[in-house]
Every structure is written in structure tokens, then in C-alpha cells.
Amino acid sequence: MSILKDIKFNIYNKKKIMEQATPTPKLHNSQLAEIESLSVRDTSKLHSSSIKKVIVTGVTGQDGSHMADYLLKNTNCMVYGTVRRLSVTNHVNIEHLKNEPRFQLINLDLTDDYSIREAIVELKPDYFLNFAAQSFVDGSWDYPIQTWDTDATAVLHMLESIRKFVPNCRFYNAGSSEEFGDVITDPQTEEHPLRPQSPYGAAKAAARQLVRVYRESYDLYAVQGWLFNHEGSRRGKEFVTRKISHGVAMIKHAIEKNEEIPVLRLGNMDAQRDWTDAEDFMSGVWLMMNQDAPKNYVFASGKMHTVRNFLEETLKVAKIDYIKVGKDEYEKFMIKDTNELIVEVDPKFYRPAEVHKLRGDCSLAEKELGWKRIYNFKSLVKKMYSNDYNLLK
Ligand code: NAP
Numbered sequence: 344m345s346i347l348k349d350i351k352f353n354i355y356n357k358k359k360i361m362e363q364a365t366p367t368p369k370l371h372n373s374q375l376a377e378i379e380s381l382s383v384r385d386t387s388k389l390h391s392s393s394i395k396k397v398i399v400t401g402v403t404g405q406d407g408s409h410m411a412d413y414l415l416k417n418t419n420c421m422v423y424g425t426v427r428r429l430s431v432t433n434h435v436n437i438e439h440l441k442n443e444p445r446f447q448l449i450n451l452d453l454t455d456d457y458s459i460r461e462a463i464v465e466l467k468p469d470y471f472l473n474f475a476a477q478s479f480v481d482g483s484w485d486y487p488i489q490t491w492d493t494d495a496t497a498v499l500h501m502l503e504s505i506r507k508f509v510p511n512c513r514f515y516n517a518g519s520s521e522e523f524g525d526v527i528t529d530p531q532t533e534e535h536p537l538r539p540q541s542p543y544g545a546a547k548a549a550a551r552q553l554v555r556v557y558r559e560s561y562d563l564y565a566v567q568g569w570l571f572n573h574e575g576s577r578r579g580k581e582f583v584t585r586k587i588s589h590g591v592a593m594i595k596h597a598i599e600k601n602e603e604i605p606v607l608r609l610g611n612m613d614a615q616r617d618w619t620d621a622e623d624f625m626s627g628v629w630l631m632m633n634q635d636a637p638k639n640y641v642f643a644s645g646k647m648h649t650v651r652n653f654l655e656e657t658l659k660v661a662k663i664d665y666i667k668v669g670k671d672e673y674e675k676f677m678i679k680d681t682n683e684l685i686v687e688v689d690p691k692f693y694r695p696a697e698v699h700k701l702r703g704d705c706s707l708a709e710k711e712l713g714w715k716r717i718y719n720f721k722s723l724v725k726k727m728y729s730n731d732y733n734l735l736k
């Protein structure tokens with residue numbers, strides 16, 4: 344068995360090997376609630392050359408944390424997750440990795456190009472997976488410039504440093520179905536034109552062009568997948584699926600405790616999305632990063648549901664019998680027996696411009712990468728609701 348295989352199966356050997364691979368400095372021990380992040384100034388001697396180094400930006404977020412889990416489980420890579428300084432740290436999605444010897448946090452802020460360059464120059468990664476972004480579409484109208492800086496300009500800084508200092512490093516940027524925006528065919532394939540409808544979609548589309556230009560100009564392995572909406576228990580609570588799973592779990596607890604019911608307020612119930620379990624996408628991204636030649640793919644479920652469908656499925660899983668009245672901004676859901684209000688539309692959640700429907704065609708990824716999904720819409724709803732219900736207990 345190679346020493347790399349030992350890492351996976353033998354705790355004693357794992358520690359021993361990582362002492363060789365990462366002599367200094369050590370992660371903080373389990374007394375601490377959070378993992379201490381290091382300046383890359385301190386990490387230049389953290390690895391042996393035989394172990395591949397992967398930088399995962401946005402590791403505190405949904406996808407970055409799942410990607411770290413995927414890599415630690417399925418590869419022998421050393422994973423460097425990036426974090427930025429916040430007044431109150433938010434390591435809940437990576438809490439379980441605090442004693443993992445192949446996982447190290449480093450500091451990187453998308454708005455600080457020096458920190459991007461330092462990470463690349465000092466670590467000389469084999470892969471750079473960029474999941475960090477201002478990822479909330481609605482928020483991109485509130486913070487259009489910050490969204491552009493983080494979702495487009497920062498990508499340019501990454502590409503520049505990679506081409507100058509580590510041209511063999513494989514680069515992934517997290518692209519989005521929001522780039523398709525105002526869609527003209529259904530479902531959308533890799534051939535669909537970019538018609539973004541939000542500052543967020545426009546920034547991701549610009550980043551895509553930069554990735555292409557750098558790939559073609561400098562022969563970099565640089566790609567940007569089109570990932571359709573993906574969700575799960577690590578999703579931020581402002582996104583509609585988690586807002587629903589959390590909101591319905593709150594309603595269920597209130598019913599069970601005979602307390603006042605917290606009304607869930609939503610925006611456009613008719614919007615349609617192609618929702619996949621986020622865990623299913625990690626293998627797709629990694630497959631995309633390990634082909635003979637770089638190529639962009641669509642990742643999706645191929646199924647489309649309205650926001651209303653997601654809500655109704657969640658109410659069903661929660662075993663809440665309801666009646667529905669009204670239309671558009673007057674649409675309301677009430678408990679069947681008591682007529683108590685549980686959900687209503689609030690136009691304040693409508694967007695300045697809406698992407699009305701998105702559905703991806705992932706047949707190319709299935710055919711060329713052999714990518715497969717495990718979960719479906721119903722299992723996703725069940726997982727998200729159960730997680731929130733149990734968290735609230
Ligand atoms: P997320 O949960 O919002 O995570 C975003 C990550 O970016 C967080 O770790 C956040 O750090 C980090 N970040 C934000 N601003 C930063 C800054 N200035 N400097 C450093 N880090 C910063 O998003 P996600 O759902 O995992 O999505 C991951 C990526 O995929 C994003 O690029 C998103 O746009 C894209 N995407 C997502 C979906 C989806 O359905 N989830 C679909 C298509 C594309 P903090 O924790 O410090 O805020």
C-alpha cells in the first residue's frame with residue numbers, strides 16, 4: 344500500500360505522515376471552537392511535494408465546505424480552505440474538519456488582490472477551486488460594485504497570478520445558470536447564449552469570458568461550469584429553499600408547542616428552478632478538473648419546480664394540512680383546521696428583474712464525464728426540512 348493510501352485508513356500513520364508533510368505550524372486543538380487560520384506567510388513549508396495541493400476558496404460556504412469534504416474523502420490531497428476576517432467567525436460548515444490533518448485554513452479576501460497572489464505564490468497549488476463569491480442574486484442589486492469586485496475582478500486576479508507563477512495549476516471558477524438569465528430555449532445546454540438579468544449574473548458572465556480568454560491565450564487548464572441551483576442543509580437562510588425549510592420547521596414547532604405561529608413571507612412563488620442536492624455536484628466539479636483537456640459543462644437535474652412546489656412539498660413532509668387562497672401578491676396558506684395564517688406573499692421579496700425559469704440539460708456531463716446524481720427533489724426537501732426541524736429542537 345502506498346503511503347498515500349495509508350493516510351486514508353490508519354490514524355496513527357496519518358498523523359505520522361502529516362507530521363512529515365506539514366511540519367509547522369500545527370492546527371489548534373479541539374479546545375477551540377474554530378480552526379485558526381494562518382497567513383500564507385507562515386505556510387510555505389506546509390507540504391511535501393508528492394501530495395497534491397488544492398486551494399478551495401469560500402470553504403465556509405455551502406459548496407466550498409462540501410468540496411473540502413469530497414476531496415478529503417476521495418483523494419489524498421492537502422486541502423487549503425480560504426477564509427476572510429469577519430467580526431464574528433462563521434465556521435459552522437467546517438467545524439467537523441478542525442482536527443483533520445490534511446485540512447488547513449489560510450487567509451484570503453477576494454477584494455484584496457495581494458492576498459490572492461500571496462496564496463498562489465506561497466502555496467504553488469496544483470488546483471485552485473474558486474467557490475468564494477457574493478452569491479446572493481437579490482443582494483447584487485444592493486451591492487453591485489462589491490458583487491463585481493468579488494465575482495469578476497477577483498477572478499481576473501486569480502488568473503493573472505496563476506499564469507505568472509503556477510501556469511500548470513488547474514483553475515475552476517464557480518459559474519452559474521444565472522448567466523443564461525432570460526432564457527430562450529428549454530432546457531439550457533452549454534450552447535445557450537449568456538443573457539444575465541442581474542449584476543450577479545453579469546459578473547459571472549464576465550468572469551466566464553476572462554476564464555476563456557486566459558485558457559485560450561495562455562493554454563491554461565481554466566474552466567467555469569454552469570451549475571444550476573443546488574441546495575442542502577448548509578445553504579444560507581436567505582436563499583428560498585432554506586428559507587422555506589427553516590420557516591416551515593419553525594411553524595411546525597410552534598404548532599406542536601401551541602405557540603404563536605411565525606408567518607413565512609416569500610416573494611415570487613411562480614419562479615421555476617432546477618434544484619439539485621449540492622453534494623451531487625462535487626464529483627462533477629472534480630471530474631471536470633481532471634480531464635485531458637479543459638472544457639465547460641452544465642450540471643443540473645433536468646427537472647424544474649416552482650417555489651410554490653418546493654413550499655407545498657415541504658408542508659407535506661412536515662405533515663401540515665393547509666388550504667391555499669388568493670393569487671399573486673394576495674396568495675396565502677392557512678392551516679386547514681384552524682384557518683391560522685402560515686405563509687403569505689410579500690412583494691418586498693420581488694426582484695428588480697426576475698429569471699422566471701431555469702432548467703439545465705446535463706447530458707454532455709453525463710456522457711463525457713460519466714457524472715451521476717444520487718439524490719432527487721423529494722429527498723432534497725426531506726433532508727433540508729428534517730435538518731432544520733432537528734436543529735430547532
Ligand atoms: P455561499 O454559501 O454563499 O458561500 C460563499 C463563500 O464565499 C463563503 O465562504 C464566503 O465567506 C465567501 N466570500 C464571500 N465574499 C468573500 C470575500 N470578499 N473574500 C473571501 N471570501 C468571500 O455560496 P455557495 O452556494 O457555496 O456557492 C459557491 C459558489 O458557486 C459561488 O461562487 C456561487 O456564486 C456559485 N454558484 C452557486 C450556486 C448554488 O445554487 N449554490 C449555483 C451556481 C453558482 P464568508 O463565510 O466569510 O461570507
Ligand code: G4F
Pocket residue numbers: 478479480481518519520521570571572573581582583584586608609610611612614615616650692693694697698701
Ligand atoms: O433561492 P434564490 O435566492 O436563488 P437564485 O436567485 O436562483 O440564485 C441561486 O442560484 C443561482 C444559480 O441559478 C446561483 F448562481 C446563485 O449564487 C444562487 O445560489 O431564489 C430562487 C427563486 C428566485 O426566482 C426568487 O425570486 O426564488 C424566488 N423567491 C421567491 N421568494 C425567493 C423568495 N428568493 C429568495 N431568496 N427569497 C424569497 O423570499
